[in-house]
Amino acid sequence: MSGPVIDVKGLVKRYGQRTVVDHVDLTIMQGRVCGFLGPNGSGKTTTLRMMCGLLTPDGGSGTCLGHDIIAERDAIKRQTGYMTQKFGLYEDLTIRENLEFVARVYRLDHVRSRVDAALERLGLATRQHQLTGALSGGWKQRLALAACVLHEPKLLLLDEPTAGVDPKARRAFWDEIHALAGQGITVLVSTHYMDEAERCHEIAYIAYGKLMARGTADEIIDGSGLKAFVASGPGADRLAPLLRDAVGVTAAAAFGLDLHVCGPDEAALEKAIAPFRADPALAWERTRPTLEDIFIHLMGEARDNAEAA
Amino acid sequence: MGFLLRLWAMIGKEALQLRRDRLTFAMMFGLPIMQLVLFGFAINSDPKGLPTAVLQSDNSKLTRALVAAVGNTGYFSSTQAVSTEAEADELLQRGAVQFIITIPGDFTRKLIRHETAQVAIEADGTDPATVGGALAAIGQAASQTLARELSGPLASYGTPAAPVDIVLHRRYNPEGITRFNIVPGLLGVILTMTMVMMTALAVTRERERGTMENLLAMPVRPIEVMAGKIAPYVLIGGVQVAVVLVAAKILFAVPFVGSFALFGAATLLFITVSLAIGFTFSTIAQNQLQAMQMSFFFLMPSILLSGFAFPFRGMPAWAQAIGEGLPVTHFLRIVRGLMLKGASLEQISGEIAVLAFMLILVSALAISRYRVTLD
Structure with missing residues (x-):
């Protein structure tokens, strides 16, 4: 089967007066890795929790793995692996004890051999009797992922799984995610890292509780209508503070010695950079906006909407 | 049977965590002995009417x-x-x-x-x-x-x-030895203290450390979490009772004239009530500190108004009314009846019924307050 694994419409969650998730629609097909991006407090975690039955939506409806997200929570929980943002295993249990506990809660058969296999895959077989609290951040995350997939879920919801993890461990983590997707598992993973966003099949961007963009990285870049320039030459990077607040500029940032500027309106952007273009030492070139440009732009837009509302 | 398997998984996990928590462990066994020795030389008062x-x-x-x-x-x-x-x-x-x-x-x-x-x-x-x-x-x-x-x-x-x-x-106590009264009372107070506090902490600890979210995302039911959390402490309560009884016999030569079986059953009931109260606290408290504070709010009247610290009949009516609402008051009467008077089941059935009623009430409250979601 390759229908939608997640199919939710109009999800709303309010805390008091504040609407944390505001009519979010999301459809993810089977076997896809979908990156869930957005600034802190934008409603990513809340959305993930509503999908795996940890929170009851105040509005909207939908299905996960064909089960209703409100009425059939238990069925969803049995087939979903949810990795919490904060390390959710027991630090005062050993690595092996944690995995065995998870296996028993899911009522898996052959607990011992399954846990053995998982430890082997992780490369933690020799450390299985160490307390989990003694593991480094990177290892904890890999262990948490192993615990999530022990019951062979069809859907993985990962909440910022690589926050605070070094690049090598992050890469290993993402290789694992793609290997799982190759087995047909659908993955929804929230992240702040742009390089990780680019490793996803598709992206959903949420800001202030609203879904702002959806599609592959290229679709989002092409669909944004954002224009960008890159300036190189001596002192180009120093121009960032001067351009940042200029009319027509969404973002201006130094990347190494180069300057990267973008804005939604080409004419306005050209006008903003015109005074600096006169400098013969600087070379200005059109460039393709990056995902980061677009997210900063969308965040500003969402904020303006939120303030107007 | 899924229920039993998941319950067993919860119990196993709790037992492992408990075993590694040295300080808690020391507290659970050191406290009863310390109190027994300290309270053995006791309190007096002059009740009337x-x-x-x-x-x-x-x-x-x-x-x-x-x-x-x-x-x-x-x-x-x-x-x-x-x-x-x-x-x-x-x-x-x-x-x-x-x-x-x-x-x-x-x-x-x-x-x-x-x-x-x-x-x-x-x-x-x-x-x-x-x-x-x-x-x-x-x-x-x-x-x-x-x-x-x-x-x-x-x-x-x-x-x-x-x-x-x-x-x-x-x-029942021909020489008027105060310790004969203190020891049964101490059983009630020690059990209240450790049972209520330990369960209240055990559940809030999960919430505070962020493991509750992970637990809730897995297919465990509230009753399984509750029973799994409570079960290891029932055993610990049993050991505490044994420690106090043996120490009482050796240190103070307190007699035991009643039925052991009846005593065991009543104690089990009381331990379960105390644990259920602790669990209820944990569903209200946001963190371990609050759980601790709530336990103390409960502990204070349990010590002062149950007839342990002061003669129950010497207290004003309002204090007696509060005392009647505390499980330890009824447990105390049962234990004194059994240890010193050799009371029969029929004679303590009234107190047992009150404890059973409290258990049902508190468990219902705990389960209704326990959330399967983070709402």
Whole structure:
């Protein structure tokens, strides 16, 4: 089967007066890795929790793995692996004890051999009797992922799984995610890292509780209508503070010695950079906006909407 | 059976975590012994208005005056007039009365014959602090009454040095040893302290450390989490009871005259009630500190108003009303009844019923408050 694994419409969650998730629609097909991006407090975690039955939506409806997200929570929980943002295993249990506990809660058969296999895959077989609290951040995350997939879920919801993890461990983590997707598992993973966003099949961007963009990285870049320039030459990077607040500029940032500027309106952007273009030492070139440009732009837009509302 | 498998997984996990928590472990076993030794040398007070059964076989002006005088001491309130000795015994054993005053049929006749008349007082000595003051007062009341009544033409009858001989009989704890009362009480207090606090902490710890979210995302039911959290502590409670009983026997030679099986069953019931209360606290508290504070709010009245620290019958009505609402009060009566009085199931059934009712009430509250979601 390759229908939608997640199919939710109009999800709303309010805390008091504040609407944390505001009519979010999301459809993810089977076997896809979908990156869930957005600034802190934008409603990513809340959305993930509503999908795996940890929170009851105040509005909207939908299905996960064909089960209703409100009425059939238990069925969803049995087939979903949810990795919490904060390390959710027991630090005062050993690595092996944690995995065995998870296996028993899911009522898996052959607990011992399954846990053995998982430890082997992780490369933690020799450390299985160490307390989990003694593991480094990177290892904890890999262990948490192993615990999530022990019951062979069809859907993985990962909440910022690589926050605070070094690049090598992050890469290993993402290789694992793609290997799982190759087995047909659908993955929804929230992240702040742009390089990780680019490793996803598709992206959903949420800001202030609203879904702002959806599609592959290229679709989002092409669909944004954002224009960008890159300036190189001596002192180009120093121009960032001067351009940042200029009319027509969404973002201006130094990347190494180069300057990267973008804005939604080409004419306005050209006008903003015109005074600096006169400098013969600087070379200005059109460039393709990056995902980061677009997210900063969308965040500003969402904020303006939120303030107007 | 999925329920049992998941429950077993929860219990196993709790037991492992408990084993590694050295300080908690030390507290659970060190505390009972420490308290036993410290409280063994105890608290006293002077309660009044104690319920008394009067078995009056002789009904004359003199005996009526005597009963009235005894009542006027303020220590006795004659709540029950009984006609047979068996009836009076039953009341005392059930704990309905603190004293039985028996005035024999030949009381007036003996006085008139210039013989020394006897009045028998049987006191429930399980809580010696309760009866001490009362017993001191009664002798004085009796001699003053007779001195007043035997005046005028009857003056010559009052001549013997001691016209009335008060025969005192302390039942269940003949020597009036305070420790015999403290030890059963301590059982209740120690169990309340550790059971309520430990479960309250065990659940809030999961929330505070962020493991609750992970647990809730897995297919465990509230009843499985609750029972799994509680079960290891039931065992620990059992061990605590054994520690206190053995220490009480060795250190203070406290007797145990009642049924062990009945005691075991009642203790199990009380432990479960305390655990359920702790679990309820944990569903309200946001973090371990709050859980600790709530436990102390519960512990304070449990120590002061249950009849452990002060004689229950010496407390004002409002304090007694609060005391009646605490499980430890009822457990205390059961344990005193069983250890010192050898009470039967029928005699403690009322207290057992109250504990069972509390268990149902608190469990229902805990389960209704426990959330499968993070809402």
